[in-house]
Amino acid sequence: MKVSGTNIAEMLRQASASDFDEDESTRLATIKEAQRLINRLQHPTERCWELAFENWVILGALQTFIDLGIFERWRDAGGGLVSLENLCGLAKADIDPKLLVRLCRLLAAKDLIEEVAEEQYKPTTFSLALGDEDSLQAGWIQFGEIPYRLGCPENIGFWARCSSTPELQASFSAMMENWTRYKTHWTEYFDTSVLLSCDIDTSAPILVDVGGNRGHDISLFRSRHHAVIPAGSLVLQDRPEALALAEVDRDKIRVMPHDFLTPQLVRNARAYMFHAVFHDWTDEMSLVILKHTAAAMKPGYSRLLIVDVVLPPTGASAFQAGMDVTMMGLLSAKERTQRMWEELLSGAGFRILKIWRDPKRYESVIEAELGAPEEGARQI
Numbered sequence: 500m501k502v503s504g505t506n507i508a509e510m511l512r513q514a515s516a517s518d519f520d521e522d523e524s525t526r527l528a529t530i531k532e533a534q535r536l537i538n539r540l541q542h543p544t545e546r547c548w549e550l551a552f553e554n555w556v557i558l559g560a561l562q563t564f565i566d567l568g569i570f571e572r573w574r575d576a577g578g579g580l581v582s583l584e585n586l587c588g589l590a591k592a593d594i595d596p597k598l599l600v601r602l603c604r605l606l607a608a609k610d611l612i613e614e615v616a617e618e619q620y621k622p623t624t625f626s627l628a629l630g631d632e633d634s635l636q637a638g639w640i641q642f643g644e645i646p647y648r649l650g651c652p653e654n655i656g657f658w659a660r661c662s663s664t665p666e667l668q669a670s671f672s673a674m675m676e677n678w679t680r681y682k683t684h685w686t687e688y689f690d691t692s693v694l695l696s697c698d699i700d701t702s703a704p705i706l707v708d709v710g711g712n713r714g715h716d717i718s719l720f721r722s723r724h725h726a727v728i729p730a731g732s733l734v735l736q737d738r739p740e741a742l743a744l745a746e747v748d749r750d751k752i753r754v755m756p757h758d759f760l761t762p763q764l765v766r767n768a769r770a771y772m773f774h775a776v777f778h779d780w781t782d783e784m785s786l787v788i789l790k791h792t793a794a795a796m797k798p799g800y801s802r803l804l805i806v807d808v809v810l811p812p813t814g815a816s817a818f819q820a821g822m823d824v825t826m827m828g829l830l831s832a833k834e835r836t837q838r839m840w841e842e843l844l845s846g847a848g849f850r851i852l853k854i855w856r857d858p859k860r861y862e863s864v865i866e867a868e869l870g871a872p873e874e875g876a877r878q879i
């Protein structure tokens with residue numbers, strides 16, 4: 500019998516452990532089949548993400564809740580609907596709501612707590628169990644999280660570590676390349692012809708991909724518009740160690756080592772693109788990068804293209820929320836909501852023209868130009 504996808508989803512939604520009348524072997528066999536179903540549905544990149552990235556950030560978020568006594572106090576307070584503010588009030592030490600909301604977003608994306616509305620949460624059976632001292636469940640999390648606390652033995656920053664360890668650089672570049680291939684390509688949901696539909700200044704490049712790693716994104720642009728792009732009008736910039744692994748058509752794409760924390764030397768380009776760059780940096784450091792970019796741009800002509808996550812007000816996916824907490828742990832950095840992007844960009848003298856949304860709901864392209872935001876211009 501052919502069952503529709505919607506019926507399967509509905510059947511799965513309704514199933515619960517009590518359906519098995521204590522028949523343990525059938526319950527365990529069903530878990531196995533459900534896991535196999537996930538394995539069949541998942542893309543290999545999604546599986547790698549779960550194996551390599553997700554566990555440590557989820558454990559870290561759960562551990563923070565346990566350390567702060569939030570699960571325990573939430574349970575003692577009746578386990579009802581609470582606001583973010585009340586959740587902070589349950590903590591036995593001061594916790595910044597801006598941090599707690601990021602952990603809540605991740606736990607909600609993994610069904611460990613429920614996000615009822617923006618900054619409104621309910622516990623789940625699982626989180627109530629973690630708050631129940633007698634259940635001893637919290638001990639699992641505490642024990643499992645220990646190996647992840649060891650941190651970086653050399654005590655240097657992530658990028659310095661990549662530069663000094665070729666194996667780490669190679670695995671990072673390969674992982675980013677795979678991730679970029681998996682994600683909806685920016686050229687699929689951003690109208691790239693926008694960059695060519697004006698009087699092009701032929702003395703300057705059309706597109707500079709800043710922090711472009713192996714050149715995947717700029718090569719997509721090249722393939723789409725190769726017939727009209729003169730040599731030298733596409734520039735790929737990154738750290739030299741990353742560029743050494745670049746695989747691009749060097750006749751058409753100029754490969755140029757550049758530290759984006761220093762002034763941008765390529766001036767007056769039609770567009771400067773940053774894909775998954777700002778999520779690696781704090782607002783303070785992002786402003787440095789943005790201001791160097793702004794100084795190189797031609798007002799009224801140059802565009803800034805930021806391809807990155809724009810966190811939705813509710814219902815962030817496990818990828819989005821997990822990447823946010825990963826960035827916090829790895830680089831003291833973050834993913835941003837639309838409001839956070841608006842504040843960051845206006846602080847560097849940019850106004851957002853349009854946010855182009857990825858249909859897969861992972862990233863967006865934020866198109867901006869130099870200038871103050873127009874009054875009430877939250878079109879986006």
Ligand SMILES: C[S@@+](CC[C@H](N)C(=O)[O-])C[C@H]1O[C@@H](n2cnc3c(N)ncnc32)[C@H](O)[C@@H]1O
Pocket residue numbers: 658675676679709710711712713736737738741757758759760773774775776779
């Ligand atoms: C998360 S990766 C994104 C790479 C690529 N844009 C993509 O989406 O696949 C961030 C990139 O920033 C580069 N990067 C880090 N620090 C840099 C710096 N100071 N100057 C230039 N590039 C830098 C890294 O080498 C890396 O390729």
